[in-house]
Amino acid sequence: MPSARDQEVLSLLAEWFDPLPQLTKQYLLRYYCDTNEAEMVELKTKRLFLKRSPCPSHFSSKDFALGSKIILYGRDLTIAAFADKPTENILTPETESAVFLVGPEGFLAVGKILDELVACTHGLLAKLKMARLEPASALEAARCVGLQGAAARDAAAGLCRSRGGGVVLGVVRGHNARDLAAKVCARFAPQSDGVWCCGSEQQGANLESLFAPGGAVSRGKGGGATATFDSCTCCVIKPHAVKAGNAGKIIDKILNQGFEISAMESFRLTRTQAQEFFEVYQGVIPKYTEVLDEMTTGTCVALEIRGQNVVGAFREAAGPWDVEMAKELRPNSIRGMFGEGAKDSSGGGARTGVHCTDLTEDGPSECRYFFELMQQGGGSAP
Structure with a gap:
């Protein structure tokens, strides 16, 4: 039986930066919790921008917290404000x-x-x-x-x-x-x-x-600083896994498998930062654009992990990139346990639970991105 919250309608002010005219556009966004649908009206013109339409299947009311970033029909939206008091009361209950x-x-x-x-x-x-x-x-x-x-x-x-x-x-x-x-x-x-x-x-x-x-x-x-940038690999717990409450479980599993975590920090990535980090994977991994979308939707947690032959060893522990394959063939791997399969065409293949370094020579540079370059740019989670 649906809960009261599942039957509610959230009214929010969403912002989208249009790169062509270099303008930030504002929308009234209504999210229907019971049917997982949304509609949008452009505030300036009062025109219907998006008729009531289905959202990606992984959406929930948790995605609409103040300051959250969501990807909806190709647009990177930021939830800038609550549009009414009932929505504020729903999303910030004590x-x-x-x-x-x-x-x-x-x-x-x-x-x-x-x-x-x-x-x-x-x-x-x-x-x-x-x-x-x-x-x-x-x-x-x-x-x-x-x-x-x-x-x-x-x-x-x-x-x-x-x-x-x-x-x-x-x-x-x-x-x-x-x-x-x-x-x-x-x-x-x-x-x-x-x-x-x-x-x-x-x-x-x-x-x-x-x-x-x-x-x-x-x-x-x-x-x-605790990062060593030596004999290391980079693991990033993706935003969907953090929102699902699985960051602690993933960290515990990594430690129980005998890996050393030598640095750890939460971050909120912009689109530019996600593109910089994943640039070497363009053309290599499937659903590249959806991976960038996923990495900008909330808090992620970066880890520097150390150990003998650690890049290959941790890649094995993470499991196959394809979540459905991981769940079938390696159900006890990190991706087999915490990845989310693609239920629709909304980029589910990007929700693999974790990113891990692919090539041995890239381990230190990927760790440096988070624990050196991002420190200079102030990219830590607020």
């Missing part, structure tokens, strides 16, 4: 941010922690960043999660250890997120010796600021 911190000793559990946080809050991953802390920024981070005195100093010492991986900052947005996240982190803390959740909005904002570009972490010795 949503709050839970900001959490996982120290090096708890790093191997980071996938499980993220997965439980997303599941219990019915939320979405908003930010993920792995960094190396020096003593001053580690002490500041400990204070941001509410520790004081000797407890803060002891935690800071642990945050500076390199054993087990770097320090991971995460932000999950969902219903009653802080209280629920605190319970999850408290459950993992005894096992991992280094998992905390900010208890207030201000603490969370302070911790995010610490890890932001230009913050204390990036100003520290080594700039906080």
Whole structure:
């Protein structure tokens, strides 16, 4: 039986940049949740631009959050505003941010922690960043999660250890997120010796600021960077997998297979950035345009993965690019478990769960794109 939300109509202000006249056009977009259909009216002329028509089968109300990017009938649309109060109430029901911190000793559990946080809050991953802390920024981070005195100093010492991986900052947005996240982190803390959740909005904002570009972490010795660009391959968890709540599961599976994750960060790619990164794959992979479309629809998570003969080994772990083949022949591979097959002609073949480096020589350069070039351009997820 359809839920009340499935029967609702969302009214939104959508923007599209028309490259020919170099103008941004605005539309009133109505999305019919029960039938997965949309219609659009151009605001300036009041003309019907798109009659009520089917959307790609993978669409849901989650795709229409404020600031989201969607591809609809060949147009890259940005959801700029809610067009009415009922839509705002539907899409922002008491949503709050839970900001959490996982120290090096708890790093191997980071996938499980993220997965439980997303599941219990019915939320979405908003930010993920792995960094190396020096003593001053580690002490500041400990204070941001509410520790004081000797407890803060002891935690800071642990945050500076390199054993087990770097320090991971995460932000999950969902219903009653802080209280629920605190319970999850408290459950993992005894096992991992280094998992905390900010208890207030201000603490969370302070911790995010610490890890932001230009913050204390990036100003520290080594700039906080953990990427090595050596003996590495690049994995990108695609936006559809992040929106489906599978980023934590994928990270956990990678770690359980014995790979080392040496860098990790969430990003929101523009069309130009997606084209730059996938340029070497043009003419090589099928559905190239649909891959670019997919990569601009939301938050993705880039990973630098290290290991022996890691490019080939991880490509094997990822499974076949063709999702249907992966599900049939390699059901336990990453793409077999988390890829989405093409249910229609809307680009489903691009939703493979993850991208992974194809050629050994491309591993360092693909990692450098995210963990060096994107850092200079400020492409991290907001």
